[in-house]
Amino acid sequence: MTQYLFRRILLSIPVLFGILTVTFFMTRMLGDPCKAILGEKATQEVCDRFIKDQGLDQPIYTQFVIYVKQIVSGNFGESIRLSRPVTTLLLERLPTTIELAMSALILAVIIGVPLGIAAALWHNSPVDILTTVGANIGVSMPVFWLGLLLAFTFAIALKDTPFQLPPAARISPGLQPVPFYEKWGWYVNPKDMDCPRNDTACVDEKSSWLREDSALFPLFQFIGYHYIFNSFITGDWKIFVDVVKHMILPAFTLATIPLSVVARMTRSSLLEVLGKDYVRTARAKGARELRVVSRHALRNALLPVATIIGLQLGALLSGAVLTETTFNLAGVGLTLTDAIKNRDFPIIQAFTVVIALGYMVVNLLVDVSYGFLDPRIRLD
Amino acid sequence: MPAPLLEVQNLQTYFYTRDGVAKAVDGVSFHVNKGEVLGIVGESGCGKSITSLSIMRLIPKPGKIENGKILFNGVNLLDLNKAEITKMRGQKISMIFQQPTGSLNPVYMAGAQISEVFELHKNIKGKLGHEKAVEMLRKVGIPDPERRAKAYPHEMSGGMAQRVMIAMALSLQPELLIADEPTTALDVTIQAQILDLMRGLQRELGSAIILITHDLGVVAEMCDRVAVMYAGQVVEETDVRTLFRNPKHPYTQGLIGSIPILGQVKDELEVIPGVVPNLINLPQGCRFAPRCKARTEQNLTICSEQAPQLIQIETNHKVRCWLYDSANPTA
Numbered sequence: 001m002t003q004y005l006f007r008r009i010l011l012s013i014p015v016l017f018g019i020l021t022v023t024f025f026m027t028r029m030l031g032d033p034c035k036a037i038l039g040e041k042a043t044q045e046v047c048d049r050f051i052k053d054q055g056l057d058q059p060i061y062t063q064f065v066i067y068v069k070q071i072v073s074g075n076f077g078e079s080i081r082l083s084r085p086v087t088t089l090l091l092e093r094l095p096t097t098i099e100l101a102m103s104a105l106i107l108a109v110i111i112g113v114p115l116g117i118a119a120a121l122w123h124n125s126p127v128d129i130l131t132t133v134g135a136n137i138g139v140s141m142p143v144f145w146l147g148l149l150l151a152f153t154f155a156i157a158l159k160d161t162p163f164q165l166p167p168a169a170r171i172s173p174g175l176q177p178v179p180f181y182e183k184w185g186w187y188v189n190p191k192d193m194d195c196p197r198n199d200t201a202c203v204d205e206k207s208s209w210l211r212e213d214s215a216l217f218p219l220f221q222f223i224g225y226h227y228i229f230n231s232f233i234t235g236d237w238k239i240f241v242d243v244v245k246h247m248i249l250p251a252f253t254l255a256t257i258p259l260s261v262v263a264r265m266t267r268s269s270l271l272e273v274l275g276k277d278y279v280r281t282a283r284a285k286g287a288r289e290l291r292v293v294s295r296h297a298l299r300n301a302l303l304p305v306a307t308i309i310g311l312q313l314g315a316l317l318s319g320a321v322l323t324e325t326t327f328n329l330a331g332v333g334l335t336l337t338d339a340i341k342n343r344d345f346p347i348i349q350a351f352t353v354v355i356a357l358g359y360m361v362v363n364l365l366v367d368v369s370y371g372f373l374d375p376r377i378r379l380d
Numbered sequence: 381m382p383a384p385l386l387e388v389q390n391l392q393t394y395f396y397t398r399d400g401v402a403k404a405v406d407g408v409s410f411h412v413n414k415g416e417v418l419g420i421v422g423e424s425g426c427g428k429s430i431t432s433l434s435i436m437r438l439i440p441k442p443g444k445i446e447n448g449k450i451l452f453n454g455v456n457l458l459d460l461n462k463a464e465i466t467k468m469r470g471q472k473i474s475m476i477f478q479q480p481t482g483s484l485n486p487v488y489m490a491g492a493q494i495s496e497v498f499e500l501h502k503n504i505k506g507k508l509g510h511e512k513a514v515e516m517l518r519k520v521g522i523p524d525p526e527r528r529a530k531a532y533p534h535e536m537s538g539g540m541a542q543r544v545m546i547a548m549a550l551s552l553q554p555e556l557l558i559a560d561e562p563t564t565a566l567d568v569t570i571q572a573q574i575l576d577l578m579r580g581l582q583r584e585l586g587s588a589i590i591l592i593t594h595d596l597g598v599v600a601e602m603c604d605r606v607a608v609m610y611a612g613q614v615v616e617e618t619d620v621r622t623l624f625r626n627p628k629h630p631y632t633q634g635l636i637g638s639i640p641i642l643g644q645v646k647d648e649l650e651v652i653p654g655v656v657p658n659l660i661n662l663p664q665g666c667r668f669a670p671r672c673k674a675r676t677e678q679n680l681t682i683c684s685e686q687a688p689q690l691i692q693i694e695t696n697h698k699v700r701c702w703l704y705d706s707a708n709p710t711a
Contacts, residue, residue: 281548
């Protein structure tokens with residue numbers, strides 16, 4: 001098992017390097033970032049200086065070598081347009097996408113699997129027909145169109161009813177979530193210290209063990225930016241309700257396709273398994289129908305569903321681009337589309353690699369979990 | 381004579397397909413005495429398996445038991461509600477199937493699948509259940525049962541899996557074991573071992589067995605009495621000696637005549653001409669009539685007009701054929 005994991009992780013290195021190389025050279029084909037960032041009216045001189053500042057005047061392979069060296073030391077560079085380190089952007093924006101994708105995935109599984117089971121158990125009944133038709137519609141509906149429709153329905157048509165839901169942003173203006181590490185006193189915000197400027201002794205005295213210059217601080221920040229998770233563990237229910245409300249429409253929008261795929265897969269897989277000999281054996285040994293389905297059939301039927309869920313997570317990441325744009329969520333997808341429009345090379349490169357990495361991690365998790373679910377392919 | 385353990389009376393199981401009603405089992409009657417082995421023989425599609433699944437009330441859709449009685453110790457199984465028949469299965473009546481590896485659940489260990497029977501019916505769980513499962517595995521002659529109890533079905537050969545199935549079926553010493561072609565999927569040496577095992581355990585536990593097979597060799601080896609089925613009906617029922625020495629029904633005669641005999645040189649094997657009739661569109665009169673040699677030889681016309689009844693021609697010998705029916709106007 002450990003050996004297997006080690007091999008998989010080792011194998012992922014060349015893949016990541018390949019993605020890195022391809023995105024690096026492809027972004028260079030997008031064109032001149034100068035005009036995109038400084039505007040059409042930028043003079044040749046201004047542009048020349050800009051290009052030189054960004055190091056874009058170097059030969060392309062030199063740029064690549066510099067870039068790879070940076071990455072290996074954990075530095076993804078700085079955004080050309082936003083003048084902020086890409087790592088900081090990732091810390092802030094990746095959590096939005098993770099929470100969105102997870103919410104969508106949870107919706108897809110908790111709705112899709114039971115629907116699929118119901119459709120299979122009551123094969124050819126109205127439940128089955130509705131599920132199948134619904135799933136076909138769900139798969140074929142364009143994400144952005146559904147998003148706009150939902151936004152219109154819940155933000156405009158149902159305005160001032162209890163069903164009103166916010167159509168944009170992650171959190172209502174004015175609300176500021178307090179990260180868990182601050183709430184629990186692991187970290188004291190310099191703003192709350194009342195120290196005179198440059199009085200390091202005062203700062204040292206008032207600081208907790210976690211400080212902004214700690215190596216682990218970005219990790220804590222990253223976790224804290226998961227607003228739903230953060231407000232949940234800190235028990236900040238007002239913010240929790242607000243961020244969950246903001247997540248409902250985008251999560252449903254993003255969930256439609258995976259939900260439909262999961263429901264269809266569960267249905268067909270369970271139908272197949274219910275006809276198997278071992279299900280008949282279970283009945284013949286005197287198991288009640290509920291047990292036959294839950295213990296004997298489902299465990300087998302959900303094997304292909306697990307694979308599909310893993311594959312759908314990849315689709316969720318690409319779906320996130322459309323959903324985040326529709327609902328104006330500052331996640332990986334929206335940042336990436338903005339960066340492509342503005343030829344912001346460092347962001348495009350880093351975010352693409354992160355999406356690829358996410359895909360690979362998910363696939364690895366699925367492969368490993370498959371071994372737990374199915375003894376026939378247990379990894380020894 | 382004591383009351384039989386199982387008595388099937390006029391069982392009719394039909395399948396409602398898109399093309400019409402397939403009368404897979406149509407008026408089958410037979411009985412099984414306590415502790416005896418009844419063989420049910422016939423070609424593929426003659427309704428043997430459907431008969432056995434009807435006894436277990438495990439008929440898959442779109443099949444339905446239309447009519448008849450299945451008396452088990454005097455209780456009609458068809459009158460039981462779902463909970464009552466579920467209690468019967470695995471405890472009083474067990475079943476083993478043709479494809480042993482496919483009949484075991486691939487995601488559970490063999491031991492767990494056996495101990496589930498104890499859990500379901502006796503509420504024995506955990507360690508004790510596991511020990512009972514190991515004990516059963518030992519009983520069916522599996523070497524190193526502790527280790528094998530932790531094996532998954534895909535790690536077993538067909539013969540081993542069938543032993544596990546037998547262990548599972550006999551865990552609670554059922555009064556009746558239905559074995560649906562238990563050796564068909566196994567190779568010949570393993571077949572003999574499995575049959576030996578079944579016979580040994582049957583003597584030990586005193587269970588009755590319904591052995592469904594198309595292999596007359598297995599019948600001769602194992603059975604006390606035999607029912608021959610053709611196109612959803614029993615055409616002959618008698619003890620095993622009489623069946624081989626003095627078969628009455630032309631179909632049975634054909635079946636026995638088609639067995640190759642070791643040492644006897646023949647250019648061609650005897651065959652019964654024609655094919656099994658379509659169960660949706662059955663011929664009028666006797667179902668075997670279109671293939672019957674006796675009918676053409678004796679020039680019987682009634683065969684293709686009126687269906688014969690299963691009549692008793694001697695004690696313990698019933699035949700469904702106009703040749704032996706005193707009601708036959710032409711005989």
